[in-house]
Amino acid sequence: MNTFLSRLNTIFAFTLSVMAALTFGCFLSTAFKENKTAVDIGTTKAVVKNVPNFAASTRDRNDLGQIAFDLHTELSSLFNWNTKQLFLYLTAEYETKSNKLNQVVLWDKIIRRGETTKLDFKSMNTKYYFFDDGNGLKGNQNVTLTLSWNVIPNAGTLPRIQGEGSYIIQFPDEYKQ
Amino acid sequence: MHAEADAKKGSIMGLLSLDFLNDVRRMNKRQLYYQVLNFGMIVSSALMIWKGLMVVTGSESPIVVVLSGSMEPAFFRGDLLFLTNYQEEPVRVGEIVVFKIEGREIPIVHRVIKLHQKETGEIKFLTKGDNNSVDDRGLYAPGQLWLQRKDVVGRARGFVPYVGMVTILMNDYPKFKYLILACLGLFVLIHRE
Numbered sequence: 001m002n003t004f005l006s007r008l009n010t011i012f013a014f015t016l017s018v019m020a021a022l023t024f025g026c027f028l029s030t031a032f033k034e035n036k037t038a039v040d041i042g043t044t045k046a047v048v049k050n051v052p053n054f055a056a057s058t059r060d061r062n063d064l065g066q067i068a069f070d071l072h073t074e075l076s077s078l079f080n081w082n083t084k085q086l087f088l089y090l091t092a093e094y095e096t097k098s099n100k101l102n103q104v105v106l107w108d109k110i111i112r113r114g115e116t117t118k119l120d121f122k123s124m125n126t127k128y129y130f131f132d133d134g135n136g137l138k139g140n141q142n143v144t145l146t147l148s149w150n151v152i153p154n155a156g157t158l159p160r161i162q163g164e165g166s167y168i169i170q171f172p173d174e175y176k177q
Numbered sequence: 178m179h180a181e182a183d184a185k186k187g188s189i190m191g192l193l194s195l196d197f198l199n200d201v202r203r204m205n206k207r208q209l210y211y212q213v214l215n216f217g218m219i220v221s222s223a224l225m226i227w228k229g230l231m232v233v234t235g236s237e238s239p240i241v242v243v244l245s246g247s248m249e250p251a252f253f254r255g256d257l258l259f260l261t262n263y264q265e266e267p268v269r270v271g272e273i274v275v276f277k278i279e280g281r282e283i284p285i286v287h288r289v290i291k292l293h294q295k296e297t298g299e300i301k302f303l304t305k306g307d308n309n310s311v312d313d314r315g316l317y318a319p320g321q322l323w324l325q326r327k328d329v330v331g332r333a334r335g336f337v338p339y340v341g342m343v344t345i346l347m348n349d350y351p352k353f354k355y356l357i358l359a360c361l362g363l364f365v366l367i368h369r370e
Contacts, residue, residue, distance in 0.1 A: 023337065056314070056322050085250060087288075087307065089271050101294040103270035108290075110307065112250060128312075133293045148271055150288075152251045155337045160271050 027156035030082040039147045039163035040072040041090075044123045046169050047176040048137045055129045063137035065092070065130035065171060067106070068123045071147065073163065076117040078151065085112045087150040088119075090126075092169070094143040096136025106130055106145075143169040216365045236262035236331035241275060241284065242341030244348075247306030248273070248286060255342035258286065260331025268292065268300060268326065273333040276304065279318045284330050287313055293323075300326055 045068040053062040069090065078086060089108040096102060106126040111117060130137075137143070147163040230239040239260055243252045251273075252258070260275055268274065270292050277284045290312065291303040301323035305312040314322060347354035 055312075058322070087251065087271075089290075091270050098295070099293045100296045101292070103292040105270055105290040108307075110250065128290065150271055150273070153336060157335050158273065158333055160269075 023155045026082050035161045039165040041145050041167040042070040044068045048171045050175045055131050063132040063135050065137045071121040073119050082153045084154050085152045091146050092143050098134050137171050139173040141170045212366050234261040236260045242344045247308050249308045255345045257337045257340040258333045259335035261334050262331045275330045276328045
């Protein structure tokens with residue numbers, strides 16, 4: 001029974017399965033990539049203030065870190081035919097008395113396919129406020145800055161990779177007025 | 178001339194509906210039972226796959242469709258996300274989580290941008306959509322500043338574009354949903370090898 005509808009149905013089903021197979025192949029071809037590369041990070045300014053936490057609209061006075069950073073890296077090796085975009089984020093990770101682990105994203109950037117992959121920033125300001133959850137930034141000698149990326153594929157997994165290279169910020173022992 | 182026109186009309190009608198009815202009429206009881214059972218099998222295996230996925234992934238909704246543009250250009254409306262929610266894997270900054278807010282029915286897919294973990298392992302974190310200019314505190318329940326582990330429904334692990342478009346259409350046009358369901362149901366009941 002070769003009606004118009006049954007032919008349409010067959011074509012549609014076949015197209016769908018071919019596309020599904022191709023998509024899966026595309027995912028497989030890039031699934032085992034490491035997505036690693038080197039990153040150079042530095043800071044040109046690191047001060048800490050004690051101010052009311054306006055970001056959380058509470059009255060508590062929290063430590064607010066203010067830094068300016070240098071960032072230098074070349075990410076073209078992360079792009080392949082199954083990379084739609086990279087989501088880059090600069091993380092500050094540290095330990096305080098009240099918290100075993102603190103992670104704060106200070107800056108992020110989206111690099112879409114075709115955009116420039118060479119990053120060379122000097123004395124960049126952060127995009128988000130670096131508020132601690134309490135008063136753990138003053139005199140903190142071990143705040144680690146790292147750049148990571150979340151690879152967004154055309155279809156597939158969403159790996160998050162930390163760049164090779166970090167920088168340790170040492171905050172001063174005095175609040176800046 | 179007249180007969181030819183009639184024949185044509187007949188074939189078009191047959192194309193639309195009469196063939197189906199004739200098919201049903203030609204079926205005997207056994208075949209009818211068989212078709213109904215077949216239909217039941219399809220429904221129950223779909224349910225089994227869904228529930229099985231829930232067990233394997235640990236998430237109460239292992240597959241979600243992106244409903245808003247707040248994560249563009251990573252995820253657009255109608256893209257499909259696969260989620261897992263293993264309790265032993267820690268939530269970390271940069272991860273895309275799906276969470277529920279009290280008083281909101283639809284879960285939100287956003288990225289973690291700030292996280293504090295106590296010695297006991299208890300965490301609180303803040304999220305933000307890539308495409309939004311501010312963090313999500315305005316979306317949380319009144320007075321809520323942080324999310325906790327229990328708010329997380331799943332964490333994005335895999336991504337397929339466009340596949341959820343049908344769901345979006347069905348949500349936006351409920352009549353379309355009933356049409357699809359009716360067509361599928363009819364097809365399964367009528368179709369014979």
